[in-house]
Amino acid sequence: MGIHRYNLLEGTNWKFSKLKSFNTRMNCGAAPYYITLAAYLQSSDLRQNVQVSEKDLGVLDLTCSIARPRVTNSCSSTTDEKVPFQVSTRLPHWPSSFNDPNRFCLVDLSHVSYYDWINLYLELAYCAYDRGITDCHLSKFNLKIVQVAVESPDGFQPPLIDSKTAVVYIVYKDLNKACDCKAIFRRLYDEATGRFSLKGKYWCEGKSF
Template identity: 45%
Template sequence: MACQRGEGEDGRPQVKKFDGFDLPTDGPMSSRKHGLIHFEHARYWHPEDEAFVKVYAQLGLHRYNLLEGTNIQFLHLKSYNRGMNCGAAPYYLSLFADCPDSGRTLPFHALVSENRIGCLDISVPIARPRCSEEQPRLCRPTYTCSPLPRWPSSEMFAQRRFYKLNEHELRNTDWVRLYLDLAHSTCHRGMTESQLSDFYIEQVAIRSLSDADPPSLDSKSLVVYMVYKDLAKDRLGEPCYRKAIIRRVYEESSRSLTFQGKHWSFSEEKEKKKKKKDKKRFALLKKRLGVCGAWRLGIDVYRKRGIRSSSTTR
């Protein structure tokens, strides 16, 4: 947390805390003094702006709804302050949300911290109404970069520790779509909202990270498995089916949510399996024939394949 110099009631110098959201009014370059770059937005989101910042704002509201049991809806982003470092950075977001119970617009603050860039690996330690008197907990989240789980087999999906969403839950659970947009927009910063809308979710299963609790949509720490379709590639007649894994971890001490995830296509998965098989075969050949013998045999096989492919084309 940065600080700003000012004067108290007695005229003596006083240090005022600046939490990164509301900028101190000491000139247009005040944000840079605190290691932040300020971005101001109009009422409506502009197409040239990065879609992932809007997704970050929606994620902040999602954290608040999950922990407080509310149903506040995102309206629009007002402004945000971003860390000046080139890589992973914190985003202090100021936004407006709709409160259905009271029917009024609520100013809101959310902090999204990137742990790594180029992939889904972020934490959401703060999400609160601007008028809230409750201060965020001072303890920092203990970040751990553990590997994501593998994609389960069909037999594993049939087990009780997995829960498959039905059609109604799939279409009416807002955070399912949000998580898929988050996985893509964090990996590909240039993606637009129209490109994100080309992904059609077909199947979703969840698994609770706590063995004591059965998996449910209300679980705070869970793993989400998605099968979805890239409609843009489908229109071109290309392979279009994809998979995604998103892990959500809640830390009680800091009230922080951490998200990690990855996505890939079925064709990429087949190619990896093929390369893995080729490596195993070559390793066996090395044991039997030695390095030189294995390379010679491999070259002969590729030559024969080339001759066969050329003869078929004729």
């Protein structure tokens, strides 16, 4: 999520390489995470400091306040308590169709692999609702993307796939469970605070999570 935030803001395409360090506060509930990771872009190399905070357990509701090249050995940031970050707590209703090109941008399915954040969103949603998922389980995911639509905020026309603030609708099949699924995500970037939030949920054959 931290690399995704960085790429959206900088117009780059860095890829995750490896985890360098990871710290979190010892909380019984939701908690902040402080991460240093390595990313790559062709022959280049980048280390990033990332801070991600959970808003609640059992739901996908995350805020990333820092994703930047590492300049010190510590990860310092302004905390959520000092700078309030207000976002809507409700996701929009699922549209009746995506036929309006002035409202929705449909992702060409042949380009889905380029937009790796689509699978990232789905993995984050599964992990948020099932805290026991391991890397092994994630590697066995067998999802077939059927449709992806992006809606830009405030009726912005034309809608852009890489809008910093957007609602993303995904229709997919879980081939392991042989079921049809839908997922909706809202990403929001606050220009004033630099915080990037992601909230979402998914349904599989009528079952909501």
